[in-house]
Amino acid sequence: MKKVIHCLMLLCILLLLNHPSLCWGFYAHQKINYYAVFLLPPEMVLLYKPNILFLSEHAVDPDKRRYAVPNEGPRHYIDIDHYGIYPYNSLPRKWADAVAKFGEDSLKRYGIVPWHIQTMLYRLTDAFKTKNFSSIMKTSAEIGHYIGDAHVPLHACSNHNGQLTNQTGIHGFWESRVPELLAEKEFDFFIGKAVYIQNPGDFIWKRVLESAKAADTVLRCEKELSKQFPDDRKFAFEERNGKTIRQYSAAFTIAYNKKLDGMIERRMRQSVFAIASFWYTAWVNAGQPNLKELAQQKFSEADLKEFEQLNAQWASATKMIGREEQ
Ligand SMILES: [Zn+2]
Numbered sequence: 001m002k003k004v005i006h007c008l009m010l011l012c013i014l015l016l017l018n019h020p021s022l023c024w025g026f027y028a029h030q031k032i033n034y035y036a037v038f039l040l041p042p043e044m045v046l047l048y049k050p051n052i053l054f055l056s057e058h059a060v061d062p063d064k065r066r067y068a069v070p071n072e073g074p075r076h077y078i079d080i081d082h083y084g085i086y087p088y089n090s091l092p093r094k095w096a097d098a099v100a101k102f103g104e105d106s107l108k109r110y111g112i113v114p115w116h117i118q119t120m121l122y123r124l125t126d127a128f129k130t131k132n133f134s135s136i137m138k139t140s141a142e143i144g145h146y147i148g149d150a151h152v153p154l155h156a157c158s159n160h161n162g163q164l165t166n167q168t169g170i171h172g173f174w175e176s177r178v179p180e181l182l183a184e185k186e187f188d189f190f191i192g193k194a195v196y197i198q199n200p201g202d203f204i205w206k207r208v209l210e211s212a213k214a215a216d217t218v219l220r221c222e223k224e225l226s227k228q229f230p231d232d233r234k235f236a237f238e239e240r241n242g243k244t245i246r247q248y249s250a251a252f253t254i255a256y257n258k259k260l261d262g263m264i265e266r267r268m269r270q271s272v273f274a275i276a277s278f279w280y281t282a283w284v285n286a287g288q289p290n291l292k293e294l295a296q297q298k299f300s301e302a303d304l305k306e307f308e309q310l311n312a313q314w315a316s317a318t319k320m321i322g323r324e325e326q
Contacts, residue, residue: 024148024271025176026060031183032271033059033144039194039276044283047291051137058141059148064310067317071108076149078111079158080212088212093205113155114204117146121200121282128286133297144275150208151271157215162222170222173248173256178264181253187265194276196284207274214263221259225252 024032034056037048048055066072083091092098095115098107120143127135154160154171162170179187197203226234229252236249248256257264283289299307 024152025172025179026063028175028179028183028268029059029063029145029148030056031179031189032148032268032275033141035189035191035272036144036194036275036279039191039273040280041194043288044280044291047136047295048140048279050295054137055141055144058138058307059145061138061307061310062142062145064314068310068313074108074111074113075116075146076111076113077155077160078113078208079160080110080156080208081158081215082110086213087209093201110158111155113146113150114201114208117143117150117204117278118201120146121278124279124282125285128283128289131289131291131294133294134299134303136294137299138303140279143278147204147275147278148271150204151211151267151274153211153214153218153267156208156211159215159219162219165219165223167219167222167226169248170219173222173253174218174264177248177253178257179268181250182257183265183268187268189269189272191269191273194273194280197277197281200278200281203274203277207270211267214267217260217263222256225256225259229255 034052037045037052037055040048062072062075066076080088080091092101093114095118098115120139124136124139124143127139149155152175154174159165160171162168229249234249234252235246237244237246239245283291
């Protein structure tokens with residue numbers, strides 16, 4: 001019996017992973033949350049700055065949770081092209097209207113990221129109202145993840161890993177390989193200040209539509225560039241954690257980033273700005289509570305146990321399927 005349960009669990013995990021939405025890669029998500037802290041007003045910085053490493057490290061918790069929680073997957077993407085052509089007016093932007101038209105199961109099948117971000121915004125606002133340190137931190141870290149995902153073009157497209165156009169692998173290439181190689185050296189994360197968002201729903205839908213529109217460019221540029229790069233120049237073997245892995249070569253990565261004309265840097269910067277602005281908006285909507293007394297607080301034993309459990313689940317799931325990282 002135990003064996004059967006084990007096999008079923010493995011099967012569930014494999015099914016979940018079938019939709020990649022691997023989400024900016026761990027590296028980029030962590031950077032994005034980290035830089036968002038610097039856009040906040042001083043009244044918030046006094047809580048967020050001492051916890052900046054938490055916010056950065058836990059930016060990837062929603063991805064880790066995907067292995068264990070079946071409902072988690074759809075929160076990271078929306079296959080918006082399922083709803084016709086740009087700007088996909090057949091899809092109501094309000095959750096209740098969308099549910100009435102398509103049903104919840106169907107919406108979840110094609111992804112719910114724009115709505116889930118709004119749910120997280122309410123949760124964060126409540127956390128501020130009740131001055132709940134742990135919830136403010138956890139929800140801030142996690143809303144950052146989903147907002148980041150909404151900015152990734154292939155998170156708003158059913159051809160999310162180029163699987164329909166013989167470009168498998170492009171998902172991780174765009175959101176992991178390029179930032180990992182270039183963000184530190186070449187991307188600029190000096191970005192003004194967070195702003196109050198009057199209409200968070202409109203704001204996030206706008207970003208999702210931009211993502212959907214950019215998906216074509218993401219795919220087309222890779223296809224065109226591949227014609228100039230034979231496979232032995234497009235890919236390279238590199239050492240990673242003691243293993244030799246095949247990945248997109250540095251030359252191809254640099255050429256792709258150039259061809260995209262700054263798109264990846266721009267989407268990362270917009271993610272940083274949006275995240276800080278959502279954090280700020282939640283705080284303002286909660287009546288701008290004084291956060292000074294929370295700055296000294298620590299996570300409870302129960303919180304620490306929860307983080308530990310998530311890491312343990314994630315580590316054993318990735319081990320089972322032979323993957324080391326997202
Ligand atoms: Zn994600």
